Amino acid sequence: MTSRKVIKSAFESMLFVWGQPLPAKDAAEIFDISEQEAIGCFEELQAEYEQEGxxxxxxxxxxxxxFVTHGENETFVRRLCTPVKIKKLSQAALEVLAIIAYKQPVTKGEIDSIRGIRCDRVVEGLLKKGLIRDMGRSEAVGRPVLYGTTEEFLKHFGFSSLKELPDIEDIEGIMGVDDDEGEEEDSRQISIEMEMADGSGDH
Incomplete structure (x- = not known):
């Protein structure tokens, strides 16, 4: 039986080579252990890295x-990597993403109802970015597609799970949309920027 020390050492190497989030299930299969045992090893490694600063x-x-960079080293990483690759999300995209995150699984019709404007193009864009996904079909008339967020969403916003989303009792209240303005969705750009630097980790 492979020792826990050897497994953790191997997991550390696997994380370094893999780059993207490594599923505990895949790592567990390498050593023929349970997914929960693999998660335990990863969590021990996680604690060791934090304790050692x-x-x-x-x-x-x-x-x-x-693997990600320590958040307190953001300034130094930025200096090294300047200019940092930035992708902006429009206000419309942020609104739709917030609704999906808090209401999921949710249909486009339900999103349209909350925002008061159609969101077809925005949803398509979020799908292409990998921030949301098709979660199946609703039982409602017409069986519309249900949407939810992805692990890519968690990764880029720095959440470990959806449980870390801030508590918001009234989803409409976070949007601040003035339906009377009649602006096109693609023109409503705001200064909020989401870092999508590939492989840059937690800044």
Whole structure:
């Protein structure tokens, strides 16, 4: 039987090579152990990195784990990587993403009802970015598609799970949309920027 020390050492190497969040289930299969045992090893590694004050940390995303940079080193990483690759989300995209995150699974019709404007193009864009996904069909008339967020969403906003989303009792209240303005969705750009630097980790 492989020792826990050897397994953790191997997991550490696997995280380094993999780059993207590594599913505990996949890591577990390498050693023929349970997914829960693998998660335990990852969590021990995670604690060790934090206790030692290392510049690299292990972040949990659902049941997957990934190497990221320590948040307090953001300034130094930015200096090294300037200019940082930034992708902006429009206000419309942020509104739709927030509704999906808090209401999921949710249909486009329900999103349209909350926002008071159609969201077809915005949903299509979020799907292409991998921030939301098709979760099946509703039992409502016409069986519309249900949407939910992805692990990519958790990764780029720095959440380990949806449980870390801030408590918001009234989803409409976070949007601040003035339906009387009649603006096109693509023109309502705001200064909020979401860092999507590939492989850059937690900044």
């Amino acid at each position: 290392r510049g690299i940390r292990i972040r949990r995303v659902g049941k997957s784990f990934q």
